[in-house]
Every structure is written in structure tokens, then in C-alpha cells.
Amino acid sequence: MSPEILSTTDPTAFPILSLLILLPLGWALLLPFLRTDRMVCYVALMGAGLELALAIIMLLSIQPEASGMQLVEQADWIPSLNVHYLVGIDGIAALFPPLTALLFCAVILASWTSIQAMPRLYFALLLALESATMGVFCALDLVLFFLFWELTLAPIYFLISLWGIGPERRFAAVKYTLFMLTGGIPLLFAFILMALHTTITPASASLAFDYRILIEHPLPAVQQTVIFLLLFFGFAVKTPLFPFHTWLPTVLREGPAGLGALLVGLKLGAFGILRLALPLAPAAARDYVWLMAALGLFGLLYGALAALRQANLRKMLAFSSISHVGLVIVGIAAMNLQGIQGAIFQLTNFPVVAGGLMLLAGFLHHRLGSTDLASLGGLVKPLPRFTAGFLLLGMAAIGLPGTNGFVAELLMLLGIVQVAPGLALIALFGVILGAAYVLGFFRSAFLGPVTHPTVASTLDLRPRELLIVGVMGLLVLIGGLFPNLTQNVTASAAQAWVTRMAPLPTDPVNTGFPSQFNRQ
Numbered sequence: 001m002s003p004e005i006l007s008t009t010d011p012t013a014f015p016i017l018s019l020l021i022l023l024p025l026g027w028a029l030l031l032p033f034l035r036t037d038r039m040v041c042y043v044a045l046m047g048a049g050l051e052l053a054l055a056i057i058m059l060l061s062i063q064p065e066a067s068g069m070q071l072v073e074q075a076d077w078i079p080s081l082n083v084h085y086l087v088g089i090d091g092i093a094a095l096f097p098p099l100t101a102l103l104f105c106a107v108i109l110a111s112w113t114s115i116q117a118m119p120r121l122y123f124a125l126l127l128a129l130e131s132a133t134m135g136v137f138c139a140l141d142l143v144l145f146f147l148f149w150e151l152t153l154a155p156i157y158f159l160i161s162l163w164g165i166g167p168e169r170r171f172a173a174v175k176y177t178l179f180m181l182t183g184g185i186p187l188l189f190a191f192i193l194m195a196l197h198t199t200i201t202p203a204s205a206s207l208a209f210d211y212r213i214l215i216e217h218p219l220p221a222v223q224q225t226v227i228f229l230l231l232f233f234g235f236a237v238k239t240p241l242f243p244f245h246t247w248l249p250t251v252l253r254e255g256p257a258g259l260g261a262l263l264v265g266l267k268l269g270a271f272g273i274l275r276l277a278l279p280l281a282p283a284a285a286r287d288y289v290w291l292m293a294a295l296g297l298f299g300l301l302y303g304a305l306a307a308l309r310q311a312n313l314r315k316m317l318a319f320s321s322i323s324h325v326g327l328v329i330v331g332i333a334a335m336n337l338q339g340i341q342g343a344i345f346q347l348t349n350f351p352v353v354a355g356g357l358m359l360l361a362g363f364l365h366h367r368l369g370s371t372d373l374a375s376l377g378g379l380v381k382p383l384p385r386f387t388a389g390f391l392l393l394g395m396a397a398i399g400l401p402g403t404n405g406f407v408a409e410l411l412m413l414l415g416i417v418q419v420a421p422g423l424a425l426i427a428l429f430g431v432i433l434g435a436a437y438v439l440g441f442f443r444s445a446f447l448g449p450v451t452h453p454t455v456a457s458t459l460d461l462r463p464r465e466l467l468i469v470g471v472m473g474l475l476v477l478i479g480g481l482f483p484n485l486t487q488n489v490t491a492s493a494a495q496a497w498v499t500r501m502a503p504l505p506t507d508p509v510n511t512g513f514p515s516q517f518n519r520q
Contacts, residue, residue, distance in 0.1 A: 091493030183237030239269030257362020265355025299326030339415025404479025
């Protein structure tokens with residue numbers, strides 16, 4: 001068993017991951033006791049800022065050259081079931097907490113004037129959601145992971161139903177909840193099956209929920225098939241992949257813009273596929289690589305074609321998100337270093353690019369009461385700063401050279417072309433469609449004459465909104481011009497992931513999909 005994977009816990013080490021998980025929740029409990037709404041806004045932002053600082057310290061504390069889990073913390077939780085409080089981080093997950101914290105800061109800052117009703121509850125729910133999200137990225141015990149996974153559900157339900165902007169917001173909240181509960185059932189079954197059929201030693205009958213142990217003791221191929229399909233489809237619901245995607249356009253149309261930014265920016269489902277579904281069932285993942293590639297590619301094309309037909313910015317961003325995450329799944333299915341690094345790079349781009357665009361859509365809706373093309377036109381004249389921010393983030397979304405989106409898409413396409421050149425050409429066509437819908441919407445909404453009086457009299461970005469867009473734009477350029485800052489963090493862990501997924505010499509050759517997908 002690899003000592004690098006089964007890292008030990010230093011009881012004297014500072015519990016930075018536990019603090020990262022618990023700080024937002026503890027901060028949320030302070031908000032109901034504050035007297036004024038203005039103080040609530042400042043204190044909520046202060047808590048999110050502290051979380052961001054802590055996440056950056058965590059990132060600086062890890063050793064990029066180490067591929068195993070670091071900063072591991074462990075304590076007994078349910079000893080009779082061999083369930084532990086077990087958290088840790090590696091190069092694959094290390095970038096997600098800082099970017100998640102940054103996006104939550106942006107959402108809180110963006111909500112200062114748009115949220116008028118029950119601000120204490122609203123910001124408390126956001127911080128509670130941040131706490132659960134951090135737990136998903138850090139949990140190494142499967143029961144603990146499932147707990148954090150399910151804890152994200154309640155805050156999102158209330159955020160949609162109480163602060164949604166559409167007339168069907170309660171329907172959207174119920175639809176989201178039912179989809180997520182349905183997706184959680186196969187995850188729980190998979191975790192139980194793995195725990196029952198995996199033993200640490202032949203003489204031991206203990207249940208095994210430790211992620212580090214489970215990846216070192218893979219199940220037989222037949223059992224792996226069941227585990228992989230349960231995990232993959234469970235995570236596919238939240239990703240979302242076609243045909244489980246229908247909740248996302250509904251929620252982004254009806255829910256608050258801040259929550260929409262979180263849903264398109266934080267792809268927990270794709271992270272789950274990368275972190276759990278493939279490493280815990282590597283043989284089955286190789287057998288069903290055709291399924292991942294097919295669903296990802298179909299989602300890429302379907303999302304792009306649907307986005308082309310949208311006359312509402314929020315719905316366009318919803319289908320754009322479905323398209324982009326489809327390419328991520330195809331990149332993961334390549335199972336090589338370029339594909340995986342590109343997928344991780346793109347997942348870390350989403351909080352900046354997709355989240356930033358959704359916040360801009362929220363700014364526009366707050367000013368005009370709509371993001372329909374029928375209510376827009378000529379935005380560049382009254383909103384030059386808004387236009388510049390949208391254009392920069394939009395260029396990153398379509399992968400313009402010099403932006404972080406270009407590096408991520410280039411890496412994924414390089415990874416795909418090594419195993420299936422034909423699929424790479426189709427994926428490239430999907431990327432071109434992405435440019436078509438972004439530029440087409442920009443031309444219709446921002447260029448041309450101003451046709452509506454409300455557009456002519458609207459105000460440009462306020463200082464705090466300009467700060468949000470400026471930070472997102474700066475990260476877009478840093479990621480595009482200095483991609484090694486991201487790749488150096490993920491390289492060792494990504495290489496270990498690829499090595500773990502490679503077939504053994506005794507494994508049968510998979511012929512279930514085009515031969516290019518069969519690793520030699």
C-alpha cells in the first residue's frame with residue numbers, strides 16, 4: 001500500500017481544513033444577532049473574506065510535488081461502523097477551495113442592494129452552503145462526503161424559493177430538490193456496496209469508507225461495474241449531463257442571480273466524477289469510457305445548439321454551462337495527462353468565467369428587470385464598463401487565446417485527439433458553436449442603437465460591481481498568460497490519477513468503443 005496515499009495525521013498540526021469547513025457555518029450563526037441590515041452585509045462579507053484568506057493559506061501550505069493527500073485530519077465519528085471524520089486535500093482539489101471562497105465573496109458583495117427581504121437569513125444560508133461545499137472538496141470518508149453533499153440541498157432550496165426572481169421559483173426549488181434527491185440515492189447505494197465488499201485485510205470484516213483505502217483495494221470487475229454506474233449517474237444529475245440537465249435552465253431562470261452564479265461556477269457533480277467515480281472503479285470506467293464520451297459529447301453539442309436559440313441571457317448561460325461541462329467529461333474520458341489537466345483547469349475556470357457572467361446577468365436584471373433580448377440593445381453606449389467586462393469574460397468562455405479558457409480547451413482537445421481524433425473534431429465543432437452563441441448575443445444585446453428608454457438611462461457598474469468584474473477579469477488574464485501557476489499545482493496529482501487509471505498488463509483489452517479509446 002502506497003505510503004504516499006495513506007498519509008498519516010500529525011495531531012499537533014493546525015487543523016486548517018476543519019477551520020475552512022466550519023468557519024462559514026459558525027459565522028452564519030452570528031448574523032441573526034446583528035441589529036441593522038447594513039451591518040449584516042458587512043459582517044457576512046467579512047466572514048467570506050476570512051474564508052478566502054484561509055483558503056489561500058491552505059493552498060500555499062500544500063506541496064505541489066506530492067501526489068498524495070496532504071493536511072490530513074482524522075477523528076473517530078461512528079467507530080462501530082468504521083466511519084471517521086476524515087478530511088484531506090491533494091493537487092486535484094487544492095485550487096477549488098480558494099476559487100469557491102472567491103466566488104462566494106463575489107456573490108455576497110453583489111447581493112448587497114439586490115436582496116432586500118430577510119438579508120440575515122439570505123446571507124446565513126449562503127455561508128452555510130459555502131461550509132457544505134468546502135466539505136465536499138475536502139472529505140475523504142465517504143459517509144462524511146455524502147453528509148456534506150446532502151447538506152448543500154437545504155440552503156439551495158430556500159435560496160431559490162424565497163429569493164427567486166421568477167413567478168415559478170417555488171416550482172424550480174422543488175424540481176431542483178427532487179432531482180438532487182434522486183441523484184443522491186445511487187450515490188448512497190454505491191458507498192454502502194463498496195463498504196460491504198471491501199475489507200482492509202482478508203481477516204477483517206470492518207466496513208471501509210476511507211477513500212484512501214478504497215482506491216488501493218479495488219473491487220472485482222463485475223462489482224466495479226455496478227459501483228461505477230451508480231456513481232457516474234448519481235453525479236451526472238448534479239453536473240448536469242444530458243438527459244439530467246433540465247433543472248439547470250429552470251433554476252437559472254427563476255432563482256436569484258447569486259445562486260445561479262454558484263450553480264454554474266461550482267461543478268460539484270463533475271468533481272465527484274473525477275474524484276470518486278473513476279478512481280474507485282477504474283476497470284469499469286475503462287469499460288464504459290464510451291458512455292462518458294458519448295454523453296459528454298452529446299451534452300457539448302446539445303447545450304451549444306440550445307444556447308444558440310435562446311433570447312434570454314440567463315437561459316443562454318445555463319445551456320452554455322451544460323455545453324462546457326460536456327467537454328470536461330469528454331476530457332476526463334480521455335484518461336491521459338493532457339485531458340485530465342485540461343478538465344481540472346476548466347473546472348477551476350468555471351467559478352471565474354461562468355460565475356462572473358452570471359453575476360453580470362444579475363446586475364443587468366437588477367437594472368432593467370429583464371435579461372431578454374427584446375428588452376436590450378445598444379448596451380455599449382450607457383454601459384461601457386459593463387460591456388468591457390462581459391466581453392472579456394465572454395472571450396474566456398469561447399477560449400480566445402490569452403485567456404484561461406483557451407489553455408483549458410487546448411489541453412482537453414490535445415488529450416482527446418490522442419485517443420480519438422474523430423471525437424476531437426466533433427468537440428472542436430462544439431467549441432466553434434460556443435463562439436457563435438456568445439458573439440451572436442453580444443451583437444444583438446450590446447451593439448446597434450438604443451431602442452428602450454430604460455436602457456438609455458441605466459447606470460454603469462458601481463464601484464463594488466466593478467471590483468468584482470475587475471478581479472474576475474484579472475484572473476482570466478493571469479490564467480491565460482501564466483497557466484503554469486495552475487498546472488504546477490495539479491501536475492503531480494493528475495499524473496498519479498492517470499497512472500492509477502491505466503490498465504494492468506493482465507487486464508483484457510476493451511473493444512466496446514472505437515479502437516482509439518483503447519489504451520495500449
